Amino acid sequence: MKDIQELNLPADIRYSNDHEWAKLEGDTVKVGISDYAQDALGDIVFVELPEVGDTLGAGDEFGTLESVKAVSELYLPIGGEIVAVNSELEDSPELINQDPYGGWIIEIKPDDSGDIDKLLDREAYLELLKAE
């Protein structure tokens, strides 16, 4: 398990209390899990993705990540409609371990484009990690 200093935490994205990240790209927001989360989970063996077109609220479960010995639910950091899922993860779930920020999981059209600013910035997320 990595120490806090070893973690890769980009400054240009937002983080949630559930260790997801969200990045605004034009109209839509890409969502994935942070380096801390992928490190804690270990080798990811399977990703359960939602259906494109589903509309979910903030905090709703949108999928799961499975490692050999555990399952982690994924919770939507902000509400919206699922416009894309990263289907590469079906055959190569290890992408999330290798590159947690390139290995995005879903893309949503947020109900409110301002919602993303309510999430934690890098500093606030670091504080959260130090407290864990």
Place this chain on the structure above:
Amino acid sequence: MRYLPHTDADIKTMFDAIGVKDFADIFSNIPENCRYDREMNLPEPKTEWELNTYMAGIRAMMEVTPDHTVLIGAGRYQHHIPSTIPALMSRSEFLTAYTPYQPEMAQGTLQGLFEYQTLTARLLGVDVANASMYDGASGLAEALLMGIRIGRKKKRVAVSGAIHPHYRAVVDTYFKPTEFEVVELPLLEDGTTDLSSLRDEDDLAAVALQSPNFFGVVEDLEAASAAIHDIDALCVACFSEPLAFGLMKSPGSCGADIVCGEGQSFGMPPSFGGPGLGMFGCRDKFVRNMPGRLVGETTDLDGKRGFVLTLSTREQHIRREKATSNICSNQGICTLTAAMYMASLGGSGLRKLARLNYDKAEYLKQGLQETGAACSFSAPTFNEFVVEFGGDFEPARKRLMEQGIVAGLALEPYYPGFKNRYLFCVTETASREIMDTVISEVAK
């Protein structure tokens, strides 16, 4: 007592190490109001020799003995078991081992299970088979629950009325506390399932048939699976006599999505109904919804082939209330037994034995028809069939009992209206002589 090795000296040594003076001390934190305040009222302990005498007394209470020929199947079959099987399956490395969660010291069990999964998948014509459920009945219940999970929004399942009555009873038990409904499909005159009502259904997640069914009748699974897929439901094919697939087409090759049933015929004695073996398999795309343990092939640190329990996130010890089932213990040693039986018969032997069962059952069926009994169902059967006698068969049946033959199972208790109808099973264990005796007794 030979299973309790501690001497008084041992106990004293241990009391001293722990810092107690007696057992009362050790159990001192058990509240008074929880204590077993008397001696358990059980028979006096028996030495091995006394136990042997006692069990001989139990055996003497049995009116049907190993010398009887039992012409009943109905979910539990008399087949010859080669002596190699009890010899190898009683090896304590197999029998007294735990579930193979520590794979490095359990490769025997794990390779044995992988072989079982493979042979079972080939037998049933499915992509993948699990390492067993408890029996055919609970397997069917779990298959239908799996169908509901896959069907997502659908709330109903259908089961053929020609499925073993006890299997249907177990399905009802499992479904009763759920919000899902089980509907029963009626029978056609020829003994197969009437699927005509399916056309009007749109909320069925899965439809289950048994083939050969409880009456021994071979269902047309190809037509059935097509009709079932037409209404966007899953086809569940169950069975109680897997030997049939040495002769008949496998359910998977006929289009079944989930195949489940009883594997007892493959090396396990009838043993008053248990232990049995719930064989269970499905299409690849459904594997993550499948209950039960799964063994997978992998490599070790040196690149050597090895086997390991896998896809465990489906199971209760990881997924808990969201697991595909609550199953933990399965039928363990019985799966290895079945694999060893399948390997002992081999592909050639399986075909030969299945054909022998079919021919023998046909011989008795024809012989009984020649005495005037009516074959109740016109559709083809495997090693079981139903005949209806002109009058009361019970007197003849009693006479046959006295001659060491249990002639069939009366069906009226299971299907009211089936008066004088009997379900007969003939396997390779029933000689022509025995069958001729039955025929001549009926002819009287």
Place this chain on the structure above:
Amino acid sequence: MKNAPGRSGLIMDEPLLWEKGKVGRNGMSVSASDVPSAALDEQLCGAGPDFPDLSEVEIVRHYTRLSQWNFGVDTGMYPLGSCTMKYNPKINEKHAGSEAIATVHPMLDDEYCQGTLKIIYDLQNYLAEITGLDAVSVQPAAGAHGELAGMLIFEAYHQARGKKRTKILMPDTAHGTNPASAALCGYKPVPVKSGERGILDVEQIRELMDDETAGIMVTNPNTLGLFEENIREVADIVHGKGGLVYGDGANMNAVMGIVDMKKCGVDVLHLNLHKTFSTPHGGGGPGAGPVCVVEELAPYLPSPLVEFDGTAYRLEAARPESVGRMHCFHGNFGVLVRALCYILTMGAENLKKASQYAVLNASYIKVKLKDHLHLAYDRPCMHEAVFSDKKQQEFKVSTLDIAKRLMDSGYHPPTIYFPLVVPGAIMIEPTETETLEDLDTFIAVVKEIVAEAQSDPDLLRNAPQRFKVKRLDETAAARKPCLCG
């Protein structure tokens, strides 16, 4: 390692069944036909499965070699917490396999099989006596199946009272089958955190219990190996709001003849015959999970039950309030025979001793190892003691590493990473059938391993070395499953 019984030896390789054999070989007798060949519609026929053809010798060697890669209770000590890996008596095998019992068909008329019906009847009664409860069904085929029976009984009970309850209290130490079984009946588990002392906290139960809650699922002794000292109060609170108490009897080996489950307030209890009652684990099964209930709930037990009218034994299926049938026939009957033989061999006095010695053995191990491995709860334990890898973390050695090194030493490891409330849990349950010398050797070996964790941790991280395979790539097995050959 100077103490360890594990050595090295010749391990024979053995391919998969279909990598051997030749078409035309056969491994068992198939009789020639004594009847004419009957007409057969070819349309129905398939080609038959692609099975290899093997000779008898090939098959016997195959399974002999496979068995030699395994480790059973007969090989060595198997201190798996919560599994009760006690000795499996051979005399029980003989009786379960005797021809007179093995050949019996389950659908014979009652009058023809009085012996086998008596076995079920007697076992029903003996298990009631041992647990202190009133009525028993031996039909469930495993512990989890017994739990399902229990949850179905809860459901039926509440339905009969006109109110469908939706929740069930679930201690965080519960075995995974508990919430899974509850979920099969539509109950939502409400987590109950264990108190500081590792047992249920009465105030929490009082707060959580309401009339939407069907009851509580309790394991007693619990999965930390501790007796739930507040069980009576907990039961009173649950009963007070119209709920029922389910007892998971997996740990019954600690309390036979010592604790009365009915007096504890338990309404429904399952037993694991393959744990407490010495039936073999078989590499994963078959087990048996009889369900025992208080008088009031007897009508709900699965059907049929065996009854005795003074002269004869009968299967009673006409039980209108029963939750129904759970197994095609009478459950794993062969397992029931073994358990009955065990009870008849032990008698009351020896069953009680078994529990006493089981607790004695675990307490002894606890006291001897507590200064070497971190003890999760420094309190009197019952038949199992829970440690953890806390002291080894600074050397970057985990519970898994300790377990694998124990394997090389000639032991099956204890239960690891369960219960979930103790991170890195190591649950040791020696059972009563281990000698004092074997316990002392085990203790000495664990101490050696603990020392190695500090002085030479790679020995642990690279273990095991002495088995047919080394550590296996479980990630690859899960990412790209290969489940069929």
